[in-house]
Amino acid sequence: MYKGEIIAVGTELLLGQIANTNAQYISRKMAEIGIPIYFHVTVGDNEQRLKEAIIQAQKRSNIIIFTGGLGPTQDDITKEVAADLMNKRMLLHQSTYEKIKDYFIQRRIKMTENNIKQAMIIEGSTVFPNNYGLAAGLGLEIGEITYIFLPGPPSEMKPMLEHFVAPWLVKRNQGQTFHSKIMRFAGIGESLLEDKVVDIIENQSNPTVALYANEGEVTIRLTARAEDESAALSIIYPIEKEIHNRLQDYHFGYGEEKIEQVVFRFLNELNLTISVSESCTGGLIGRQITKIPGSSLVYKGGVICYTNEIKSKILQVPEEILEEYGAVSMETAKILAENTLKLFNTDIGISITGIAGPDKVEGKPVGLTYIGISEKGKETVVKEIHLSGNRQSIQWRAAKYVFYFLWDRLRERLNDKE
Structure with missing residues (x-):
């Protein structure tokens, strides 16, 4: 197994x-x-310190991936230092050299001598083409260790890794392939989600089960090792099904699709429109919706009602409600949602009011948040949640909860429709 x-x-x-x-x-x-990554190391453009980092990596890892230091300048020393430690020669890779020469000819710029460095490779290497830059990537095995050398600019590194390095590694892994499936969850924290599937995690072998948390969302990655993708999916399926059965109230999707994208898709399928009044999130919900192409089909608009004056004048929250219960209250969230629905004449009106911090407001704790959902022909629902973290974290997580509650309501509608 790789480390x-x-x-x-x-x-x-x-x-x-x-x-x-x-x-x-x-x-x-x-x-x-x-391939699990156990260590991240960052080292400067210093020969001795880079040597020390490589020697340490050789003691504990059997795949070492370098990024950066493959360029033409004197401080680009990654290949040279590694070759010295490996007792390997540096050789000119002719096709890379010709590509670099052609690049300068086409641009009508004189090619300086130092650019030849980018065409130099460690003897015995497999060369990975760089379709977005000049420095070639390298891969080689020495003993039990596999070394990968990637350029530093992300625009060059990512396509090289995706199209050349990853397939090379898979092919060398005894003809087996690895395939992953990502399950996405919202409305539940990482620790509680882990608690519900801890037995699956503890007994994992093939597939492996890994949890990752982002602001307001949790993902589970299932990775299976098999002779091909179809066989890997067959291995993944029973575990995926069991996890879904336990967490179906929070499992909103797969892959890279975010919960706001799923909500948009549901609204589109149901031919529904929404509007939003935002206090503590300051427009974040509207921003996430409008990032989606075609969002005007479902989103009519919103109001950032950050002050009591706007809550009262624009959204008609009675001053006595604000005085008696406060801006951050179930009562205020209910009226905001209902009046947002009326103001924009949408099928669903959403409101959110809360305390993002860092200080208490109205004597109420940081993180206290109310989310109102008003639907035509249905009773308005207000959800109370308690969030932790810094100001930005609370805002992001509050916005995600809005989408989670929307998703939960909309999937009920879709189920009824079926």
Whole structure:
């Protein structure tokens, strides 16, 4: 079994000038093909420190993936340092060299000598084409360790990893393939979700089961090892079915589809429109909906009613309600939802009011949030939730809860329709 490690090379990463998004992407892609990443290491453009990082990685990992340091400048030293430790020569890769020359000829720019570095490879390497840049990627095995060298720019690294490196690794893994299926959940925290499937996680072998949490959503990745994709899916199915049966009230979808996209699809299928009045989320819900192409089919508009003045003047919340119960209350959320429905003449009116922090408001705790859902011909429902985290985290999670409650209501409608 692989034990993977990523070594990101670049002083700019250590200085915080750029974020190390490459490591996140590589880890996710490796998980998809059944290669777990155990360590992330970031090291500057320093020969001695890079050597130390490689030596340490060789002691604990059997697949080492480098990103960065393959360029033409003096501080691009990744291949050279690794080759020295491997006692391997650096050789000119002719087709990469010709590609680099053609690039400069087409641009009518003189090619400087240092660009030849990008065509130099470690002897014995498999060369991965770079269709979006000049520096070639490399893959080679020495003893029990597999080494992968990827360029630093994400626009070059990602397609190389996707189209060349991942298939190369799968092919070398004794003819077996890895296939993953992602299940997505909302309305439930990571710890509670884990508690409901802990026995499955503890007894995993093939497929493997991994949980990942984002703001307001949790994903479960099921990865099976088999001779082909069809066989892998057959292995995954019984575990997937069992997880769904236990968590069907929270399981909203698969793959990369987010819950707001599922809600949009449901609204479209049901031919329904919505409108939103947002207080604590400040327009975040409307923003998430309108990021979806064609959202005007279901979303008529919204009001950011951040102050009591707007709640009262625009959405007609009586001042006595605001004075007696407060802006963050079940009573206010109910009226906001109902009047949003009327104001925009939609099928569903949504309201959200809460305390994002960092301080208490009206003597009420940070994280207290009320979500109102008003539907034509139905009684208005108000949900009370309690969130934790910083201000931004609470806002994101509150917005996700709006979509979760909407999803829950809409799937009932779809089930009734069927």
